[in-house]
Amino acid sequence: MSTATRSLPRAIGAHAILLTYTAIALFPVILVVMNSFKSRVGIFGAPLTPPTPKTFDLIGYTTVIGQGDFIHYFQNSLVVTVASLFFVLLFGAMAAFALSEYRFRGNTMMGLYLALGIMIPIRLGTVAILQLMVATGLVNTLTALILVYTAQGLPLAIFILSEFMKQVSSDLKNAGRIDGLSEYTIFFRLVLPLVRPSMATVAVFTMIPIWNDLWFPLILAPSEETKTVTLGAQLFLGQFVTNWNAILAALSLAILPVLILYVIFSRQLIRGITSGAVK
Amino acid sequence: MATELMAAETRPKRAIRWHVGVFLAPAVLVYTAFMILPLFGTLQLSLFRNIEQSQVFVGLGNFRTLFGDPNWSVNFWNALRNNVWFFIIHMLVQNPIGVLLAALLSSPRLRFTAFYRTAIFVPTILSFVIVGFAWKLILSPIWGVAPHLMDFVGLKSFFTPWLGKEHYALTALSLVSVWQFVGIPMMLIYAALLSIPDEVIEAAECDGVTGMAQFWKIKLPLILPSIGIISILTFVGNFNAFDLIYTAQGALAGPNYSTDILGTFLYRAFFGFQLQVGDPNMGATIATIMFLIILAGVCVYLFLVQTRLRRYQF
Secondary structure: OHHHOOHHHHHHHHHHHHHHHHHHHHHHHHHHHHHOOEOHHHHHHOOOOOOOOOOEOOHHHHHHHHHOOHHHHHHHHHHHHHHHHHHHHHHHHHHHHHHHHOOOOOHHHHHHHHHHHHHOOHHHHHHHHHHHHHHOOOOOOHHHHHHHHHHHHHHHHHHHHHHHHOOOOHHHHHHHHHOOOOHHHHHHHHHHHHOHHHHHHHHHHHHHHHHHOOHHHHHHOOOOOOOOHHHHHHHHHHHOOOOHHHHHHHHHHHHHHHHHHHHHHHHHHHHHHHOOOOO | OHHHHHHHHHOOOOOOOHHHHHHHHHHHHHHHHHHHHHHHHHHHHOOEEEEOOEEEEOOOHHHHHHHHOHHHHHHHHHHHHHHHHHHHHHHHHHHHHHHHHHHHHOOOOOOOHHHHHHHHHHHHHOOHHHHHHHHHHHHOOOOOHHHHHHHHOOOHHHOOOHHHOOOOHHHHHHHHHHHHHOHHHHHHHHHHHHOOOHHHHHHHHHOOOOHHHHHHHHHHHHHHHHHHHHHHHHHHHHHOOOHHHHHHHOOOOOOOOOOOOHHHHHHHHHHEEOOEEOOHHHHHHHHHHHHHHHHHHHHHHHHHHHHHOOOOOO
């Protein structure tokens, strides 16, 4: 295209802004991880330089690994997040399909009822949730967390997914019906694959608050067996306030698994966002 | 679709469509049991008070205490003011940056977009615990990273321990929160920009509308619904924020309550702090107020904003 030459300065400008912001976004993360490999003198003497053989020290990591059971906490977080995510996406997509596809009495009311939860911070119901979990004996189980997070994630998932489901061509669904497909087959085989991009978006938005939540693990599952990595890190950081080596190492250990998880999911997300719907 | 379904509805005596129930049931059950019922339990608690070990109905008595009793009202209005400021900063800083980044990312033939996108979203996936502590360390005068960096651009004299100063702490934390969450508006807008069909852009180019003019006149109106959604998400998120303040400044939201927002105020009322004993009923009262604020915001969005935004279907 003839605009290619004209757009060169603009491209440089865009890269400059994006690079600057990328630096701002990554700087604290890199700073923490970098300094976690240094001795105390290195951390305070030259915080902005990478570890050199002189300042390299793993004392922080040995303290952390000697103190907390981070691998176990990480497993708990993973179980809770993956299970909640699965239920949110499955139940959410099913409900969104019912709301966007069928006309039935109370459809609008049901939609509003389910959307109510987008604005209600589920935390406001904490007392009653705790009472419920005590009554059902679910306190200090991962099940309690999964149930609460599923309820927390559903409203937004249904809201976003039904917006997208409305856009799925009804000709396609009707063609399926004429071919004798059941409603379930239409949902699972025709509609779900088409809304996969929006499912990826919903997955990311659902996953982040669940993984990062501090409140419910603290209240519903604070036992050593069921601690999530966020709660474990918070307690650990509170304990070692003056031990900078340990704090930086603990922060790095908390960051790295999330980063790995993110890289796996971000591929899916980007593929999802960029591969449009019906083409 | 509409005509087909209308025809279906007028058909006499059609069978019960069990599949509709099957599709709805799991979501409705989990949602009702673990969100709606506990919420109503909490709203109900705000109308009671624990007097001599039993719950006594006091009507709006707790609300009168919250607004009128100086022990409560000073903290309450302070938390509410701070929360509004917290929200304003997000709207003024986070969302414009998000739109700008998304617009740049979606420019055609730009390379490395996947890298930028992935990198800029990184803070959003980190937990408040990590973000709060990391920024606390960076802004700490003991470590000296922030003054050191400002020295590079000759601004060292402007450095103060922001998180420790009443005047700056809330703004500093709001900006930390913006830093963390800018990825969300960026991603949503980016997705919206990508979904604009090429024909529309090509038509604009044929008419000589390119570059900035194209963004303001063609793309921005098309992504307004997404900006609306982002605004309401920010509003809801800000008015029940808690974790960042709690991790960085503790439950007392220091210095001298200057970073206290409704979430931390609720936490202190609910679980108690220092000498004050936790009071579930007052906690529920504050929770009810937060509920009403959020409800008001959402109603404004649904009935005033959303209905006026034109939705384009491609």
